[in-house]
Amino acid sequence: MRAVVNVYLKEGVLDPQGKAIAHALDSLGFGELVKGVRVGKQMVLELDSNDEASAKVEVEKMCETLLANTVIEDYTIEF
Amino acid sequence: MENLDKVLKSHKLSHEDYAHILEILGREPNLVEIGIFSAMWSEHCSYKSSKKYLNGFPTTAPWVIQGPGENAGVIDIGGGMAAVFKMESHNHPSFIEPFQGAATGVGGILRDIFTMGARPVANLNALRFGDVYGNETINRYQRHLVRGVVDGIGSYGNCMGVPTIGGEISFDSSYNGNILVNAFSLGICKSDEIFLGVAKGIGNPVIYVGSKTGRDGLGGAVMSSDSFTQESKSLRPTVQVGDPFTEKLLLEACLELFQTDHVVGIQDMGAAGLTSSSFEMAGKTGAGLKMDLDKVPAREEGMTPYEFMLSESQERMLICAKIGSEDAVIAIFQKWGLDAAVIGEVTDTGRMELYWHGQKCADMPIAPVSEEAPILDRPTAKPAYIDQIKDKTIDSYDTIDNQEAFEKMVSSLEVVDKSWVYQQYDSMVQTNTIKAPGSLDASVIRIKENGKALAMSSDCNPRYCYIDPHKGAALAVMESGRNVAMSGARPLAITDCLNFGNPQNPEVMWQFAHSCEGIKEACTKLNTPVVSGNVSLYNETDGTSVYPTPAIVMVGLNDSQESVLQSQLTQEGNELLLVGATKGEFGGSLYIKANFGETAGAIGAIDYDAELALWEFVIQANQKALLECAKDVSMGGIAIALAKLCATSNKGVDAQIELSERRYIFDESQSRAIVEVTSQNKEAVIAMAKALGLEIVTLGTIGGDRLKLNDIEMPLTQLQAIYFDTFAQMIEQDL
Numbered sequence: 001m002r003a004v005v006n007v008y009l010k011e012g013v014l015d016p017q018g019k020a021i022a023h024a025l026d027s028l029g030f031g032e033l034v035k036g037v038r039v040g041k042q043m044v045l046e047l048d049s050n051d052e053a054s055a056k057v058e059v060e061k062m063c064e065t066l067l068a069n070t071v072i073e074d075y076t077i078e079f
Numbered sequence: 080m081e082n083l084d085k086v087l088k089s090h091k092l093s094h095e096d097y098a099h100i101l102e103i104l105g106r107e108p109n110l111v112e113i114g115i116f117s118a119m120w121s122e123h124c125s126y127k128s129s130k131k132y133l134n135g136f137p138t139t140a141p142w143v144i145q146g147p148g149e150n151a152g153v154i155d156i157g158g159g160m161a162a163v164f165k166m167e168s169h170n171h172p173s174f175i176e177p178f179q180g181a182a183t184g185v186g187g188i189l190r191d192i193f194t195m196g197a198r199p200v201a202n203l204n205a206l207r208f209g210d211v212y213g214n215e216t217i218n219r220y221q222r223h224l225v226r227g228v229v230d231g232i233g234s235y236g237n238c239m240g241v242p243t244i245g246g247e248i249s250f251d252s253s254y255n256g257n258i259l260v261n262a263f264s265l266g267i268c269k270s271d272e273i274f275l276g277v278a279k280g281i282g283n284p285v286i287y288v289g290s291k292t293g294r295d296g297l298g299g300a301v302m303s304s305d306s307f308t309q310e311s312k313s314l315r316p317t318v319q320v321g322d323p324f325t326e327k328l329l330l331e332a333c334l335e336l337f338q339t340d341h342v343v344g345i346q347d348m349g350a351a352g353l354t355s356s357s358f359e360m361a362g363k364t365g366a367g368l369k370m371d372l373d374k375v376p377a378r379e380e381g382m383t384p385y386e387f388m389l390s391e392s393q394e395r396m397l398i399c400a401k402i403g404s405e406d407a408v409i410a411i412f413q414k415w416g417l418d419a420a421v422i423g424e425v426t427d428t429g430r431m432e433l434y435w436h437g438q439k440c441a442d443m444p445i446a447p448v449s450e451e452a453p454i455l456d457r458p459t460a461k462p463a464y465i466d467q468i469k470d471k472t473i474d475s476y477d478t479i480d481n482q483e484a485f486e487k488m489v490s491s492l493e494v495v496d497k498s499w500v501y502q503q504y505d506s507m508v509q510t511n512t513i514k515a516p517g518s519l520d521a522s523v524i525r526i527k528e529n530g531k532a533l534a535m536s537s538d539c540n541p542r543y544c545y546i547d548p549h550k551g552a553a554l555a556v557m558e559s560g561r562n563v564a565m566s567g568a569r570p571l572a573i574t575d576c577l578n579f580g581n582p583q584n585p586e587v588m589w590q591f592a593h594s595c596e597g598i599k600e601a602c603t604k605l606n607t608p609v610v611s612g613n614v615s616l617y618n619e620t621d622g623t624s625v626y627p628t629p630a631i632v633m634v635g636l637n638d639s640q641e642s643v644l645q646s647q648l649t650q651e652g653n654e655l656l657l658v659g660a661t662k663g664e665f666g667g668s669l670y671i672k673a674n675f676g677e678t679a680g681a682i683g684a685i686d687y688d689a690e691l692a693l694w695e696f697v698i699q700a701n702q703k704a705l706l707e708c709a710k711d712v713s714m715g716g717i718a719i720a721l722a723k724l725c726a727t728s729n730k731g732v733d734a735q736i737e738l739s740e741r742r743y744i745f746d747e748s749q750s751r752a753i754v755e756v757t758s759q760n761k762e763a764v765i766a767m768a769k770a771l772g773l774e775i776v777t778l779g780t781i782g783g784d785r786l787k788l789n790d791i792e793m794p795l796t797q798l799q800a801i802y803f804d805t806f807a808q809m810i811e812q813d814l
Contacts, residue, residue: 009320012293012294012295012379013293013295013318013320014290014293014295014319014320014322014378014392014393015320016320016321016322016324016325019322019325020324023416069176071175071176071179071318072176072179072318072320
């Protein structure tokens with residue numbers, strides 16, 4: 001089974017990386033269209049399990065302790 | 080107002096405060112005004128608990144250009160140049176999010192320096208953590224905090240191109256729930272080109288520059304004035320994220336602006352953001368301000384006047400410019416890719432008038448808000464523990480072998496090399512660093528503009544401050560000065576960062592009051608005024624306060640950058656001399672802590688004349704090129720000072736000294752130093768010390784493959800393995 005974890009900055013938290021990309025897009029001529037960029041990351045976990053419910057509990061623990069910095073980041077888990 | 084109790088509580092205002100607000104405004108405040116009062120009257124902005132004790136700090140000397148009250152202090156360093164410096168805490172944010180908390184702490188102190196018109200040229204930091212040894216959750220968490228804080232400091236300082244050239248780090252369980260992250264920065268500018276945070280001149284425009292405003296750190300100043308409880312650990316969104324690249328642009332844009340004639344005053348937006356910067360700028364001159372908050376560049380949609388006034392978004396400045404220069408100022412910031420907007424103007428009303436799309440949303444008199452903050456005279460009480468521990472001496476403990484004691488002490492985290500930390504910092508960028516981290520005692524940079532060198536050292540022994548807050552704080556001033564003097568520089572002025580527990584606890588207030596007295600006394604006697612500083616209270620978690628920690632940074636000047644004295648042994652065969660008296664001082668010593676796990680005892684009488692004589696001796700002997708190296712003797716005594724010298728210089732020492740008690744090789748008597756001399760200069764050096772009234776004895780000779788001192792001995796290879804590997808092994812055990 002495969003779990004897809006998306007980690008992204010909480011709303012309202014400054015994203016310097018996104019800001020830099022937005023700036024670069026602007027200098028390439030996309031500025032009219034692009035109003036802002038937010039950068040996140042996606043982690044794909046290969047799991048040895050068939051039980052989505054119990055796996056989800058474990059993946060949540062992983063997010064809380066390692067995969068996400070929950071002080072400034074939120075996350076979603078998809079199977 | 081509806082739910083008044085709840086609104087006041089969430090803004091940490093009391094009903095007395097509210098009555099005072101009603102009196103000031105002559106009507107009920109709205110929410111924006113409540114928010115502004117809350118920020119301006121927070122401990123962080125108003126110094127309401129501490130002001131009473133800070134008044135009376137010596138702040139003047141012929142070389143002091145600007146004392147406390149501005150963004151940073153300024154001293155004259157000759158040749159038309161000035162040094163601008165300050166230290167500030169970022170304790171609470173760093174505990175919640177170590178990387179960003181420490182990074183934005185560095186960002187904040189750098190802005191304080193370049194707001195004054197100076198280019199930052201050196202950073203230091205003073206860090207305190209809890210118990211990092213062990214496998215409990217708290218130990219692993221503390222190691223995580225160390226890694227995060229160091230990473231954050233390095234990241235921001237390195238990106239900005241400012242070298243981090245030194246600092247100190249120590250560990251004690253009193254910091255388990257509240258780490259301390261104190262960042263120091265020093266900048267250089269011409270002594271007649273200093274900019275102040277003032278707004279004046281009716282009709283002059285108020286210009287906002289830097290990053291856009293988001294919802295970051297809403298109410299940060301209020302948060303940092305609050306103790307942590309289990310509940311507040313979810314106070315998460317108040318953490319700001321730093322953007323050093325933007326700050327670098329802001330630095331360059333500001334320095335470019337300062338070359339023009341457009342600026343009346345400039346203030347950085349730190350804690351309490353637009354609120355404190357605007358009130359401070361107008362408050363200093365008695366002017367009024369009118370600002371259109373809808374013109375503030377916003378990062379997010381739907382932001383309210385309340386949020387604009389209280390946001391703590393980083394990398395922003397407020398400028399009061401001259402009429403007609405608006406376009407020129409904005410052009411400079413746009414060139415550097417930064418936002419800039421005219422958001423208001425100076426008035427003669429003495430009031431802060433805020434508008435939101437043409438509607439007035441706040442109208443407050445400025446002077447009462449910034450100056451009539453409640454000044455508290457909090458109760459003080461001598462802590463009970465002091466009398467319980469003051470009579471303890473080394474004889475209260477089991478006798479142990481000196482060799483056994485030495486082995487424990489030399490591997491203590493407070494003693495060993497911290498290269499794991501400072502190797503993450505760029506200490507050489509700008510290529511002016513003469514004495515880099517790890518070279519013992521003060522850090523030194525050269526000033527290309529005037530051929531001189533600046534020495535600086537951050538010191539505080541929290542154990543001394545715990546057993547005797549008055550003398551402990553005085554000793555922090557003395558030790559930082561001594562370290563500076565060891566490089567041949569003359570100590571000139573200090574900045575302080577006073578970290579204490581909860582001021583509502585009378586025992587903490589007592590510690591605070593006595594520490595302030597100690598700083599006052601030492602700075603007066605040593606003629607090193609306080610030119611800037613910061614107070615951090617409420618460093619308490621679940622009722623446990625940190626040890627009183629008044630961190631001091633002394634800055635000193637060496638007239639010749641060619642004659643900076645090192646703290647490393649230079650030549651085999653040269654002799655080592657011990658200067659100063661060994662009196663058997665073990666109060667708060669490393670000997671008792673490392674061997675018996677206690678912080679106890681009392682501190683003996685402080686002899687400021689001896690201290691000044693020691694400084695004078697090293698400075699004068701160095702000017703005559705009589706010394707090869709100098710190192711102060713402090714924590715761990717002669718034995719630990721020699722161990723550090725041997726390990727870092729890769730040289731052995733054979734030393735023998737007659738003491739009235741065998742354990743006195745670990746004694747921590749103040750006002751002592753070890754100096755290296757050639758046999759040719761020895762007599763002249765001894766004569767010089769004696770002329771200054773200092774005791775001086777031959778300690779030993781450099782050479783061999785081991786450290787030998789009386790009854791202790793360790794091969795150099797073993798000593799170096801302990802000295803250089805212990806810290807990395809501790810911190811990397813989880814990786």
